[in-house]
Amino acid sequence: MSTTASIPITTSLPALRGPLRLPHQAAFWVTAVAFFVMMAFNTVPTPLYALYQQRDGFPTVVVTVVFAAYSIGVMLALYLAGHISDRVGRRRVILSAVVIEVVAAVLFLVWTDPAGLIVARFVAGLGIGVLTATATAHLADLRRIARPGAGIGMAATIAGVANMGGLALGPLIGGVFAEWVPMPLVAPYLAFLAALVAVGFAYAFVPETVDTARPHPPYRPQRVRVPRESRGAYWAAGIGGFVAFAITGLFGSVAPTFLAQLLHQSDRFVAGLVAFSVFGAAALAQVVFARLSTRAQLMLGVITIVAGLAALGAADLTASAVLFVGGGVVAGAGVGLVFRGALATAGALSGDGNRSEVTSGIFLLSFAGMTAVPLLIGVALLALPLVPVLLGAVVAMLALILWAGPRMLRATVPAR
Numbered sequence: 001m002s003t004t005a006s007i008p009i010t011t012s013l014p015a016l017r018g019p020l021r022l023p024h025q026a027a028f029w030v031t032a033v034a035f036f037v038m039m040a041f042n043t044v045p046t047p048l049y050a051l052y053q054q055r056d057g058f059p060t061v062v063v064t065v066v067f068a069a070y071s072i073g074v075m076l077a078l079y080l081a082g083h084i085s086d087r088v089g090r091r092r093v094i095l096s097a098v099v100i101e102v103v104a105a106v107l108f109l110v111w112t113d114p115a116g117l118i119v120a121r122f123v124a125g126l127g128i129g130v131l132t133a134t135a136t137a138h139l140a141d142l143r144r145i146a147r148p149g150a151g152i153g154m155a156a157t158i159a160g161v162a163n164m165g166g167l168a169l170g171p172l173i174g175g176v177f178a179e180w181v182p183m184p185l186v187a188p189y190l191a192f193l194a195a196l197v198a199v200g201f202a203y204a205f206v207p208e209t210v211d212t213a214r215p216h217p218p219y220r221p222q223r224v225r226v227p228r229e230s231r232g233a234y235w236a237a238g239i240g241g242f243v244a245f246a247i248t249g250l251f252g253s254v255a256p257t258f259l260a261q262l263l264h265q266s267d268r269f270v271a272g273l274v275a276f277s278v279f280g281a282a283a284l285a286q287v288v289f290a291r292l293s294t295r296a297q298l299m300l301g302v303i304t305i306v307a308g309l310a311a312l313g314a315a316d317l318t319a320s321a322v323l324f325v326g327g328g329v330v331a332g333a334g335v336g337l338v339f340r341g342a343l344a345t346a347g348a349l350s351g352d353g354n355r356s357e358v359t360s361g362i363f364l365l366s367f368a369g370m371t372a373v374p375l376l377i378g379v380a381l382l383a384l385p386l387v388p389v390l391l392g393a394v395v396a397m398l399a400l401i402l403w404a405g406p407r408m409l410r411a412t413v414p415a416r
Contacts (some may be wrong), residue, residue, distance in 0.1 A: 231410075
């Protein structure tokens with residue numbers, strides 16, 4: 001049974017195709033590749049943090065500050081600009097995101113001390129905050145125009161794979177560079193600088209799908225208009241996204257510390273491989289279970305997140321590498337399904353003209369989870385041992401998903 005759409009589509013979309021523009025079907029795939037590359041660029045530093053730490057001698061809390069700088073950049077951009085593609089057009093916003101990511105890559109190369117690392121990650125986060133909701137909405141638009149008779153389940157799946165798949169590939173590439181390539185703190189950024197320029201050039205030929213001439217109310221920062229009776233469901237979706245991204249933040253920031261301190265595994269490629277496995281499971285689950293209804297995907301996602309977090313808690317108490325990696329992979333699969341379910345739950349509450357606004361709100365809450373949990377873990381590690389800190393984070397995430405999951409399921413109408 002096909003899944004319902006993660007983002008609602010207006011009944012008619014303008015096929016705004018000017019000179020030197022790609023057909024909408026080809027533009028769909030170019031947009032997906034650009035989305036994928038930019039997401040991969042933003043996780044390539046994950047296995048490199050230990051090299052920065054070794055070179056500059058800063059404590060683990062600085063790693064979480066660097067990671068938090070990225071997430072704060074994402075949230076700031078989502079708050080200020082995540083929704084403006086509904087008025088200024090998708091192309092302008094995504095091309096701006098490409099330029100911002102290019103600037104971040106240059107900063108990684110030229111400003112090499114810890115302060116520069118924090119600034120570069122913040123700038124990279126700004127680009128992703130501009131990108132995520134807009135690229136997700138643009139893929140849905142392009143699919144609707146290219147295949148008017150088809151649903152947008154395909155667009156939702158590709159958006160999820162581009163998002164989580166890119167996040168998965170980045171740490172693996174970073175791990176390869178860290179272990180086997182000379183100048184591991186330079187070479188990956190040069191490679192991605194070239195890739196970003198290439199996808200930016202290709203994306204410049206993608207057609208616009210928003211009628212920018214349509215009158216709009218005055219600009220204001222991100223605000224989500226949801227009917228009063230639906231706000232409980234929307235907040236449940238936001239908390240579901242919060243937990244999902246908190247898990248990715250855990251593996252994108254402090255997991256290498258856990259591997260090194262409790263499992264005595266300091267290989268940089270292994271650290272990248274673990275993060276790749278978690279993010280990759282999130283992307284793969286969205287493909288494997290794409291034909292299930294949204295309700296079935298969401299139910300499966302909640303169950304796998306609960307099981308994965310329980311395994312992580314057991315790994316923390318027993319110092320088991322198998323439970324740690326296995327729990328991460330199982331939880332990662334749940335991350336992909338729950339986040340897609342969160343978008344579907346919230347998207348069903350949106351109306352014409354505020355699709356990217358509603359999507360931006362879910363991304364904003366989700367990235368708050370990616371920011372808060374790793375940062376709180378880093379601060380707690382200044383005073384407490386790793387085992388109770390990680391266990392406390394696991395228990396808190398379990399409590400949140402057990403609260404949000406049933407409410408999201410009640411708000412999701414079973415597919416016929």
